[in-house]
Amino acid sequence: MRLQGRAVKYGDNIDTDNIIAGKYTKTLDPQDLADHVMEDLDPQFRAKVRAGDFLVAGRNFGCGSSREQAPIALKQVGIACVVAESFARIFYRNAINIGLPLVECDVSQIASGDTLAYELGGASLLNLSHDVGIRITPLPRIMVDVLAAGGLVPYLRNNGSFEI
Numbered sequence: 001m002r003l004q005g006r007a008v009k010y011g012d013n014i015d016t017d018n019i020i021a022g023k024y025t026k027t028l029d030p031q032d033l034a035d036h037v038m039e040d041l042d043p044q045f046r047a048k049v050r051a052g053d054f055l056v057a058g059r060n061f062g063c064g065s066s067r068e069q070a071p072i073a074l075k076q077v078g079i080a081c082v083v084a085e086s087f088a089r090i091f092y093r094n095a096i097n098i099g100l101p102l103v104e105c106d107v108s109q110i111a112s113g114d115t116l117a118y119e120l121g122g123a124s125l126l127n128l129s130h131d132v133g134i135r136i137t138p139l140p141r142i143m144v145d146v147l148a149a150g151g152l153v154p155y156l157r158n159n160g161s162f163e164i
Contacts, residue, residue: 001148003080003101004117004128005052007110014041014057015064016091020073022065033073051078054116056107058084062091071095081118083107083125096143099151104137120147 018041020033027033038045049055055074061084062070071094074082081101095102103118103125110116114129121144124133139147149155 001120002117003052003054003120004115005054005080006050007054007056007083007112007114007116008045008049009056009107009110009112010041010058012058012085013060013063016062016067016070016088017064019062019070020067022067025067025069030072030076033069034076037073037077046077049077049079052080053078054081054083054118055079056083056110056112056116058107059086061085061087062095063088066090066094068094068098071098071100075100081116083110083116083118096146097152099147099149099154101147102139105134109134120144 018038020037021040024033024036061082070091075098079100081103082095083103083105085107086104087102092102101120105125109130109132110127114127117126117128121139123136123138125136126133146152146155149158
């Protein structure tokens with residue numbers, strides 16, 4: 001599966017409260033979450049992001065609480081992939097579980113507005129705006145399979161168990 005979209009870039013230590021404030025986590029409706037995603041960090045986020053965009057950040061993306069609503073809100077708003085130098089461990093697992101692709105790499109060669117492409121399970125992220133390939137930390141095969149299925153629940157429905 002090839003993902004391609006425009007980069008929307010932020011800095012380090014974007015915590016789950018920046019992604020979706022706690023006051024909005026009382027709902028089970030993903031659209032309610034998407035309506036408020038990133039609003040405390042960037043009130044213009046919803047206006048600037050389009051379906052298929054890549055959210056790019058620095059180190060420790062998704063730190064803070066273990067709220068599952070953070071990756072759900074990003075996926076619901078149309079983020080195709082989150083690219084960061086590193087991820088908080090619980091955010092990383094929550095994102096994979098709901099089918100939101102993640103890429104770990106050096107983001108110094110990416111600016112907001114650049115066009116990025118990533119082949120799920122590939123070894124590099126392409127910055128098409130600057131014709132640069134960026135080596136990434138590859139995902140384990142099982143995580144690629146879970147993402148390709150659309151998340152952990154669809155994977156288990158299709159396969160009945162994990163094949164490692």
